Amino acid sequence: MLLEIKGLTKRFGGLKAVGDFDIHVDEGEIVGLIGPNGAGKSTVFNLITGVLPVTSGTNMFRDRDITRSQPDQVAALGIGRTFQLNPLFPEFTVLQNVTSSFQLHPCSSLFDIFFGTPKYRRNERFIREKAHEILSLVGLSKEANDLARNLAHGHQKMLGVARALATKPTLLLLDEPLAGMNPSEIQYSLDAIRGMRDNGITVLIVEHNMQILSLCDRVVVISFGEKICEGLPSEVRANSEVISAYFGADYVC
């Protein structure tokens, strides 16, 4: 098991944002975490990656306890992530956004960087090549020298994915990759995500757009911070609790 979350709980003062939440992800899967707005999906991501401190519960990644790890340590262990909003460095160009995200593989020591040793220069050359590869993978080659903040919304999202790929993740957490995208961009993104899985990256997706279901091997549904259902996409679609969470109890026939 790649990622195993047990009894995850997060309280903000008296408000319970996530309560006793379990989820596990196996190697090579695409798992969807869906739920209505405000269900606590993004909070779960922030708890896994250490952006928010966990109230109780344990997060295990490759049999290592990452419950109390800092975000940069989590990234170093091989969990990449994207952000729903402001997913990039606005003042860098598109290419710089990707090259600056190559901090882990390869990693140059401060000494190597400061003195510009051959190792550092080799690493930088490698990074530049790889960055171009990743940009063509997400379809941003033409925009490589544009400032990131001038990109269209859909392109910013794809750049977020490109940045996450630069960390060479084992597990990739995608936070609403389809939000605000037009139909053709959605199709492109779905294909891109499938392509990542085929390249050996395990994917956990937070989304409330139901189109994501076609992609997932398994779906977990969260509402008001608690898991209400888990199963194959087809099972989840038919589940009455899920329908009532999304549309209200009146719509359940």
Place this chain on the structure above:
Amino acid sequence: MGVVMIVLALLPLAISGSYYMHVLILAFVYVVVSSGFRTISISGQFNIAQGAFMGVGAYAAAIPAVWLHWSPWVTIPLGAVAATVVGSIIAYPFARLRTVYYAMGTLFLGYVIMNLITAGGKTTGMSTGLGGVQPLFSNRTHYYYLAFGLMVVSMACMYRFEFSRIGVRMKAVAQSHQVAASVGIGERRNRILAVAFGSFFTGLLGAFYCHYQGVASPSSYGLGATLLIIMYVLVGGLNSFWGPSVGVLILLVIPEFYFRDLKGDLPYVTAAILLIIAFTLPDGIVGLVNLVKNRIVKRLGRGGLPQQPEGEVRADAPGD
């Protein structure tokens, strides 16, 4: 750049021993200290305690020099190391603060540091300062060359720091600490590194300065020095590597060289310059130069500034 270096290296032949030389030594000190401030600022930290860090360097050099008769060649590096250590220790808890809260925190911190220093009784000479710091040389030209050398080395190090992957990390942390952390750039680690690096050169020149003056006096450091530093940086341009140097040139060197008879009115002129810049040129003089350069290049039909080297992060065109 090379021309400026040669001129500065040969200048003592023309102005040997004069007051101008004193002005330039002072300018070298402030170029480094202001650039140190800017180096810390690229990681998103507006360090108002910069003048106090300079003071830490100065007193860490002056105290052993006066009371233990240590050689200046030991005490000056000691000043740099002391400023680095104090800076790093302070940077650790302060890495939790951002933007205006960080500035406020360091403002009070600088105040506390200077008060601690002056509260040291006879050891630190209290508010009158610690006199009798033994000089390095008897000849001012030698001071000039030492200051010049220290400036060149310091600026080279800071240039390397900013325009390598280390600077990229700093700028990434400044833009979004969350996004930076998600690719493995730890915020705290890098912010401490920026402070440690910037305060090393600040302490180094602070220590040099007190040996040059022969006295470590609290009025030369602390908040007063910080205000000068911020003025130089803002007028020259916070977003460009040479901004602080240009600021020192415009607000320190040129007035002292050409407008000395204005002496009493100079603060008003300086204030006017500062206000004009603040209202019209958010990127300072260097920002203006880049703007004009951009316009000219465009008019010549080459379509904007030449592409920057791929993969190298340069928020500005440092020029040469």
